Amino acid sequence: MLMTHNKSQTDVTDPCAARRSAAVSVLCVLSMVLGLTGCGPKNFINDNDKLREENLKLKQQAAELNEQIELHQGEIDSLRAKSAGERAIKDADPPVLAKIKFSAYSGAVDKDSDGNDDLIRMYLTPLDHRGRLLPVAGRLKVQAVALQDDAPPALLASRIYEPSEFDDAYRANLTGYHYTIELELPESIDPTITSVTLKATLTEAVTGHVLSAEKIVKLKTK
Secondary structure (H helix, E strand, C coil), X not given: CHXXXXXXXXXXXXXXXXXXXXXXXXXHHHHHHHHHHCCCCCCHHHHHHHHHHHHHHHHHHHHHHHHHHHHHHHHHHHHHHHHCCCCCCCCCCCCCEEEEEECCCCEEECCCCCCCCCEEEEEEEEEECCCCECCCCEEEEEEEEXXXXXXXXXXXXXXXXXXXXXXHCEEEECCEEEEEEEEECCCCCCCCCCEEEEEEEEEECCCCCEEEEEEEEECCCC
């Protein structure tokens, strides 16, 4: 009987201990929540700004991809029409590369202001059969040749723009639409040479058609 009485006493729950246990449990839960969400209030405004910025970038990338797809589809359709030997619109007059020319702003440049021209900067424009700008793909060779009365022609500088370089040279700005081409000159040039003849030779990528243009530019040496 005594043993049974003692056992029943040990089974009785201590109200204070229960409250302490409950408080500890609540603290543990709060600690877990704070651990998940951080120790301070979350800046939802900044997060929303970042999400909007990322969303805008994605939209811009999607628009650029769609534009590229449309351009490539146009190229595919054009090639299919050519392979079929006919035009989708028979009375149309598609632009055809007919000429390349130097702009009036082409000339020698003294980059370091030492009195000697260091390079020749050319602004080259391909034109179609109606005299309109026609962006093209191909390989460009540029040369600078010195012509003197008492000596044979002397090649001062030469450079080849591979197709990718030629594409990268395309410019569209306030001065117009053109390909900006640069040709480095030798460090030392005979001071009697006061002008050079520029020659540009363009081999068009699709047809292999070769066009050339020439221009005389003044040269400053000392």
